[in-house]
Amino acid sequence: MHQEWSLRGVWQCLPDKENILENGIENKIVYAPEIHPWKEIVVPSHWQKAGFEQHQGAMWYRRTFLAPNKQENLGYHLHFGGVDYFSEVWLNGMYLGAHEGDFDPFAFSVTGFLRFGKENELIVKVVSAIDKKPERKEIAKGGLYHWDCLPVRQEGLSDCPEVPSAASAHYPNPLLNPGGIWQDVTLVAKPVVHIERLRITPHLRDEYTKANIYVDIEVRNETGEEQDIELRVKIAPHNFPKEGREDIAQVSATFLRPGSLNHTTRLTIQNPALWWSWDLGHPHLYTATVEVKMDGTIIDSSSEVFGIREITRDEKWQFRLNGERIFIKGNNYLSDQFLSLMTASQYEQDIQMMLDAYMNMTRLFAHAEKPEFYRLCDEKGIMIFQDLPFQWGYRSDGEFITRAADVARRYVEMLYNHPSVVLWCCHSESRLHDYNKLDNVLMETVKSIDVTRPIHKNSVLIDRGELPAFFATWEEFAKYVPNHLSVNWVGWYWGKITDAEFYNPMFITEYGTQSLPDEESLKKFIVEEKLWPLDMEAWRMRGFQNNIYTKMMGEYPTTLGELVERTQEYQVQFYKEHTEALRRKKYNNVNGIMQFHFVNTWPAIDWAIVDYYRRPKKAYYAVVHAFAPLQLSFAGHVERLENALRITMEAWVVNDYRRELEGHEISYRLLASDGTVIEERAVLAPLITPDSSRCFDQAVLDLPLTEEVYRIEGDLRDKEGNIIARNTKILFPRINEAEVETAAHVNAGL
Structure with a gap:
């Protein structure tokens, strides 16, 4: 019923570092584009991976395409799967609109602007620049832009992971901001009455023997007239046999005024097959299909895969899935700073390594992965601790907070139907200036959309080295921290590995140490003359925390191989001691542990237990052993x-x-x-x-x-x-x- 024409392939582009080519009403780059020296670029891609590695700022994209002949009762839409970060779109010189955010698809209705059966010109302006104030950022890209596991500039750290001051050279200042049209662009023809979105909310009742399924249907009427329609909703098993189960269906008649209609229907499933994490059972999935009929003819349909499950978390961070308590064994994950490089097969490889390590949860660190990742977690039964794309400090004014709330709303709506997503975390390592302002708005925005999942305000609140206001003395704080601290860097930023027995936190969102990849991997990203003897500037540019190394492991050995061995063995010892100690305290205050982090997001020296080339370090196998059931x-x-x-x-x-x-x-x-x-x-x-x-x-x-x-x-x-x-x-x-x-x-x- 929908027809699509892909616009992927070779486009033209024009770097605009200073963002000066657009000039008001005399915008020649749109109205006289042929006067500019366009270059070739492949779409979809991030421009840094398509021949423009050093470019930051604005990039103009241009593509001509032959539009199909117009068909009656169809509307035409220009669909973008993902653009990083700010984008503006023109078709045949007509401005269609703008979009903020790197993560979600968006579309424009172009029926009135297309030249049917003729050549059309599409121009897209994309802006992705380095933020000048990293502690007061203006973009919501979270871990994909600003994180100490990415290319950053910082001097040696004395004790703490970072000093939250943009004026301090110790603070990780971003060196790279991915940009570009990184997902597919398509021209889509839809019926003039069509389904825009399905949102599915299961609600379990009567001791999990019955489930009400609420299906929210957004229908769009572009005919300009009122229409009588019939909506048929059907629910059927997706990944398990019916075994005598009948498909559940419901038909309702309604009418559409011109514009959009939101219609909610409720279906009831007796003895539903529940979605479980892999360690508790089978991740049963259903398919909900909605059909729109006019005059007895199906004119549009849409389907969504969902799961029926209940997830709760109490004040002590004890999770229960469908009433069953579950101890969390997980990781922090960001697949690649350039998500355009990730494929379904690469996701399958990463997820299989998580399963092989007995992990039942992954924390998506302040970002969203591609849709394929969520589909695989749904199917494999891996729970997702889902951060919103906010990491460290942001502008604290109303204009940015209003934009951030819109980003949060679209983020939650995009991922709402995935049963694998079991928790929203609004902000990672929030700063004090954000805690009671930005974070409150993010929290209330998520609450207004989703009442089915736990919502956490932030993973950690980092202060400026001063006593947090809600503690009277440092002694009081010191008593609180070992029991409740949600990051456990004992043996890296503070303390010693052997202190592990003294920590009894409710839930750890991060714990780990740095280690080197093996020599073969190191030689892929550090040139030989800088690799050994160790060139400290080159190594630090790849994330190596030399001062922490010497504090914890002493002087450097005489060979690179010995250094690799020493750092990897230290990481092994860390994960063995801490993980085993924390698992012995299972449900005795400790309810979950998330190792930090799973895989390098770029060729780096950091805390990952799998390097960028997907070679497991020794610590990966230590975690496998420590997480064994x-x-x-x-x-x-x-x-x-x-x-x-x-x-x-x-x-x-x-x-x-x-x-x-x-x-x-x-x-x-x-x-x-x-x-x-x-x-x-x-x-x-x-x-x-x-x-x-x-x-x-x-x-x-x-x-x-x-x-x-x-x-x-x-x-x-x-x-x-x-x-x-x-x-x-x-x-x-x-x-x-x-x-x-x-x-x-x-x-x-x-």
Whole structure:
């Protein structure tokens, strides 16, 4: 019913760095474009990946195309899948309108402006410039523009991730702002009465045995006259067999005045097949199809895939999916700074690596991915912690806040039907000047659209190194932070890896350390003469935090291979110690952990556990082991007494499965540094309850004052004697809690 003509291919373009080619009513670039020296560019693409790598500012695009012959009862629309960032459009010299935002599709009605059966000229102006005040930004692009995992300029950092002052050289100042027509452009012919949008809201009732499905239908009438229509809504299984289920359908008659009509219908499904994350069940999906009839003839139809599920989050960040509590094991993800480069197959690769690492949630860091990513998460059963595109500081005036609210509204509407999206986070690492102004408006905007998902105001509130106003003393803040801090950089920006046992946060949105990619990957983006001996300026331009490295790992080794090994092993140790410690506290205040971050978004040296070329680092496999659904885990420490060493050991089992396990046994041993077995223990685990974390054995040994380096190793065996889990643990000296360095000690705000 819809006909499409793609306009992708070779266009013409003209860089306009200073944004001066447009000149009011004498806009020659539109009305006399042939006088300009146009160049070729491929659409869709970001211009930096299409031959204009260094360009920032305005870029003009031009394309001529042959329009089809006009057909009766059809309206013609120019559709843009995505333009980054500000855009204005002219067709045959007529101004169609403007759009802000890099993430969402938009369209213009062009029936009155097309030259049917003839050549037409399309001109698009795109503006994507470097923001002059990164702490008071004027564009809502979030992590795709301003993030310390992107190309930034900053000097060495002393303690904290950044100093929030645009005047400070320590602050990450963006070096690159992607720009261009990065998604398809199409000419679309639609019936003059057609469906504009479907919004589907499932509501579960009666202990999940019944679901009301509310289908909001926006219908557009371009005939200029009132029309009587019939709407038929049908719901059918999408990715599972019907198994005797009948399609649910409803027909309603209504009328359309000229313009748009919003019509809501309600259908009820008995015993619905629910959408689950992969670790709880099958991600059942349905298809809702809406047909528009006039005079008994179907004139238009539209379909949306959706899932039926209920997601809740309480004040302690305990998530429940369809009433089942779930411990979150996830990551932070941004696939590529230039999303035009991503393909469905690349998304499939990334998502499969997440599944292989037992992750049930991904946080899309202050941006939206391509539609293919959301479709795959819907189908694979991965939950999405969805940030809005706001990262760090923004202009705090009414004009920008009004624009930001419009961006937030379109953002939520675009992703509303995806069951995988389970939470909205309005702002990432908000600044104080935004917290009670911009963030309040974003929060209320999202609430007005979506009442079905939890909404979080911001991931972290960073202050200027001063005590946040809602704490009376730094001591009070220091007590609060270990329990509630939502970023856990213990062992990187503050503290030590061995402090892991002292942290008991409700939910961690970020934790990790930097490490180098392997030598093969490094050689792809750092030239040999700067790679080794290490050229600090070149390395820092790729994100390397040299001062944090020396603070945590000491002097540099003599070879590049040793440096790669050292940083990757440090990252492995970090994820092992922190992840296992936090999982032992499962539901004991800790309800979720999101490693930071999953994959490099450009060829860089940063916190990713998979490099830009999709080569897993050692830490990826450490996370795989630490996130395993059944884990044997050890805790303990060494304490020096007056005449002895006191060794404390604990053996734990963490079970994420929804089934109990019977007849298991833990065998573990304490070893000295030379491998000598000091103590062997075996303990029964007769019943491992579902979705649990439990200590099955504790032991305290007093040993002579000989050495202080000990480790534990052990196995978990099933009732047939098969090893189903194994692990090791280095025992560190006991730490005095009063000496543990927290975020408060380095003045990192919450």
